Amino acid sequence: MNAVQKNTLRGEALRQKVLDTALQLFSERGFFNTSIHDIRKVAGVSTGAIYHHFKNKEALAQSLYETILGQMDDAIAQACSGKSGCLEKSRAIIEKLFLMTEQYPQQMQFVLLAQHREYLPDEAPICSSSPFRMMKQVIIGGIEKGEVRHLEPWVAATAMFGGALRMMNLQLDGVLDQPLSVYQDAVVECAWLGIRKEQA
């Protein structure tokens, strides 16, 4: 009765089912602990169908990776739009990241915690990806406008977002007993006090 139905999914719907299942298993067990056979079984599709839609296992992971990074990118861009101050933008980014961590833990686990270079050797390190570059740019903008102290950009960016990213790690590891939203204001305040230009 709980057996997965076969033959019901075709085309794009099947492709999506494979992606969903792969994300679930990759985030739970890791890329290397998930075989094509596992995905086949859980998704209730055939090996041939998987290989019809994806060149190989790496291409499957690549597709997931790009999609999720794109979603983070959109979310961050949207969070920043309409805001002008560095603090407002940074707060909005952290709010969005915390929200995504709560709402889509599998996606964030896969993108933030996996070591993609081990199976996507041509991929740049995640700190060079678009969402992370945007975060750094927000801080550089804050330095140029005199809202943020004149710090080395990497130092300022990691000071602003490093604590938040670690809190996301802790949440994904199941260490925190409250949702991230509870800690959000304090996290933003600590980071901002560290880099803001004193209004003496």
Added chain:
Amino acid sequence: MNAVQKNTLRGEALRQKVLDTALQLFSERGFFNTSIHDIRKVAGVSTGAIYHHFKNKEALAQSLYETILGQMDDAIAQACSGKSGCLEKSRAIIEKLFLMTEQYPQQMQFVLLAQHREYLPDEAPICSSSPFRMMKQVIIGGIEKGEVRHLEPWVAATAMFGGALRMMNLQLDGVLDQPLSVYQDAVVECAWLGIRKEQA
């Protein structure tokens, strides 16, 4: 001429050679991209010798993991000893971690960036390990002594050390063009300004 000599290593020296080689390959390619055969070839020993010293591949990784965490533990304990203030302790910890990242990048890569739960399923998340618990304790001590604002402990701990840990990530990813020591004072200052109790 460059061929690895065989039969030269025995006993403890061979065991250590296997550990060194495994650490090198695990940190370069990852655990799952490193086969026993790879270790055998690079170390110049036999399969049988490896399995004489280690029950299996996981046990090899476990041994590395425990040794390196122990070294971090000792380094952090030593850094804190003789210091009483939260800022002094935190600065000493970050200094030591930065130094270890520069001096032993393979070890830090293996301990900080690998997803150990994928192959050491019984291992606690690294944030629960002794070195990380000590860092949190330093901050809790600072809160109790009134040096640090009354923040949720996880928030205060990630605010103090989150930026530094991300800088270590960046250095291990080859993104920074200066050694970590160059950024150290600024990293510590940013973090401390965020959590210190104002001396108004």
Added chain:
DNA sequence: GTCTATAAATGGATAGAC
């Protein structure tokens, strides 16, 4: 486009000689 069956290779682990 999806299926089953299977090829081909890899890799963890063991056996038994030395």
Added chain:
DNA sequence: GTCTATCCATTTATAGAC
């Protein structure tokens, strides 16, 4: 304690029917 040779399970990927 170390070696070589090999077993066996797993897994990626393909072939060919439907």
